[in-house]
Amino acid sequence: MKTNYLGEFEELVLLTVAIVHDSAHGLTVKAEIEKQAGRNPLLSSVHKSLIRLEDKGYLKSYMGEATAERGGRQKRLYELTVDGKKVLNASRELRNSMWSSAPKVVWEGGKI
């Protein structure tokens, strides 16, 4: 099985899709990242990551409604796949276990 490598930004986008849940498309993901992480990614980077993640099988997409505000263009809505959820969990567990492996003294400072 290939290694499920996630880039930092990709992981962020994947999590954001989970957060916005029902209405996850380029615009909402970008807005949520702004709100949560305080960074302002380019629209193109967001879309690029969404497409990559879909290619990797962590996301699936379907066409949403078209509003007047969007000039009659349909949204492409994304949601997590089972693999997507797995990979997020895996990455979280990996971090947790690594966090716990680090000696407390690193975090608490103090003398040895």
Next chain:
Amino acid sequence: MSQHSPPRWMMKFFRWFCREELCDAVEGDMLVLYQEQRQHRSRFRANLWYFFNVLTFLQSFAIKRRGVFHHLNPFNMFFNNLKIGFRLMRKHKTYSAINVMGLAIALSAVMLMALFIKDELSYDRFNSKGKDVVRLSHRQESPNTTQESARLPFAAKQAIAESYPEIDKITRFYYWSEDTPLLAYEGQNQVEQGVYFTEPDVFEIFDFEWISGNPATALSDPRSIVLTEKMALKYFGHENPMGKTMRFKNNNKLVVTGLLKDIPQNSHITFDFLLPLELQRQMWLGWDEEGSYDLERDWNHALGVWTYALLAPGTDLALFEDKLQMIAEEHLNKDGKDEFSIQVQPLFDIHLNSDKLNEARANGNMVQLYGLGAIAILILVIACINFINLTSAQANKRFKEVGLRKVMGAKKTELVSQFLAEALILVSLASTIALIIANVTLPYFNQFMGKSLSIRLEELPFLSVFVVLVVVIALLSSLRPSMAAVRISAIQGLVNTFNLMRSKQRFSRFMVIGQFMVCNLLIIGILVINNQLDLLRNKDLGFDKSEMIILKHSRYLRHKDFGVLQNQLSALPVVQNVNRGYVAGTKSFNGSFGITRGGSEDMFSLGVKWVGEGFNEMFDIQLIEGRNFDESSDTNIESAILINAAAAREFGWSVEESIGQKLSYHRGSRPEVVLNIIGVLEDANFESLYDPIVPSVFRRNKSSVGNEVVIKLNNTNDLHNTLNKIEAAWTSIMLNWPFEFSFLDEQIEAQYAKEEKLSAAIKYFAILAVFIAFLGLFGLASFAVQERTKEIGVRKVLGASTASLFSLVSKRFLWAITASFLLAAPIGYYLFDQWLQDFAYQVQIGPAVFLTAGIMSLVVALIAVGFKSLKAASRNPVNTLRYE
């Protein structure tokens, strides 16, 4: 709230490159954001923002995938195209050879002519200050003639330099072609042709390259000499010439003070030696009767020097010329007549746009240059038409191939690139061959045109311009047939090709008409030029120029010595007559003559011939009225003159009433001489046939010093021996002057050499053009025949005769040739009639010329078309029907 929308083109651009499944989603997002931007930003900033965002999507994830196949290696097909191209060339050898050779020959001819034209246009450009340099010359208008001379009187320089602040530097060049400057160093004693007198400022105006010596001081001492590398080698070998002493005219000792690089060929004035003008002045001081001669005060316009001035930048030439007339008024138009004016001529105009008397060198001719340029372009056009015709003829045969390729899934661009690759192969092959041909033929071309052109590395960019030009033309021309081939459907290509070919052929027939129109024009041109030159060559000049020897340097013969020489030579049985004077040749002297009528004096400019005893028998000129000079009875033989019939006409007299009239002769400031007309001679063309017969007077000069000796021989059977005897007589009298001579007829013919060379060049190139057109027609005809092989076979089986088959194939070509001839004839008549206007004696453009031209082009076409069609018509139908 109304919807804002970004500029249409930005959205269009986005939609153009973006993947379809992504388009809506992304564009929708961007439009929402754009609305936000518009709310708190200017429209321009918002648009800018939008465009920036569009650009950020130019990434591989968002860009459309084109087609089904992805070209990972574009070279793959390219090499395949090349391979197919080469295979095709090998398969259709005749076609390829015609196409390549035609183009190569045309291209090499065009290259040569381009080099020639470029060289002609480059004259004097090496002078860095050239654009501010002008030549000052003069123009003399008398009632019957206008003469423009390239020179000014000696004294004009001083007067001009003093009165005009526009002039930065001014200098003079003096050279007299009849002078015999004898230069000697140790054992060598030779008359040099390239000895010019000039002044130190010359180096401030012209950029002659120095090897050693100081330009500022080299000519300041009157006893100095500056020479070129070539001459230094001739006289001093590999020794350093600086400081050596040379002897000039057996008299003056000159010190070499400067060494120049050889003067570039593309200078309108070239020389081997430069001597200070001051030396000439000193040599001439007081040579005249009063003993007061000083060239700096000589306003005689007949002699004179080339005068060049470096003007302050930005001087208005027309204005300056106007101002100069003050000098002309003051010094040249003394008797109150406005005969003389001074002209200003930019240096860069001299070589191509000046044809005055006494030019420093035979100049080029803009008209001939245009002629050559036009032929170059026509050759190129003909070759390109060939290319277009043959490529489309070949493309017609490849509809099947195209159809099959389409079935196999070839895309349009791939088909076009196939055709382009083939054209590229042909063109690059042709250009390479053209460069080789040009290189090989250049020496002959140089020899022929009297040039020293070379294809140097620096010329390559210039030459490659032509290659690029032809590549572009060829590609464009191959684009047409290839696009046609691309447009057809696969089925059309594979099944039904007939209708498609028809329309193509109509187009190529128009091209053939154009091509042969040009050829007809050129053939008419060749014929007219040839006839005109024949006329000049064979025209009865009205005098006998054969078996006539002119002795050079014989001006230096004293009168007493001339008697001795005359006696010695007359003793030779082969010598018919020995005379001294000038009657015919390439120099012409003019003088101003006045006739007093009713109190006022009319002035005429007439040719002056100095003659000796018995000159009219010698030149075989008939006396038509009056009497000849008579040694015994004329008390003052110098006051009697003969005139020619043209002069009588000029004066408005009949031949009879001319006898006994009086002319007064004006010469500079000297007292005028009254002359009695004692006889009238028939007209003869003593000088160039470009000009009408000059009204002339014939004078006897008792001393006849200063004129050349002319010897008339009875026969030229044993010329070598005769010349030896004459030389022996010469050397016994003239110890210091070498024996040199020329033949009168050769001298006269040499005048037309330049014209003849140029017309011969035009002739050869025109023949080349016709040949290339012939090649093209041949190729086209062979395609036409091939295409109809089957048809011919069927017709033959059904009983068609060879003749009818022949006409079947060749008819439409011959019609095209006839049409082209009908178009070309009136144009040719008009063009060459214009050209002939320049000549005093013009050949008639009669029907014979057109008939010959028409027949010639028909014959050329018949040979081109006939060969293939006859072959096809006479072939056994069994073979032709088995064709597929």
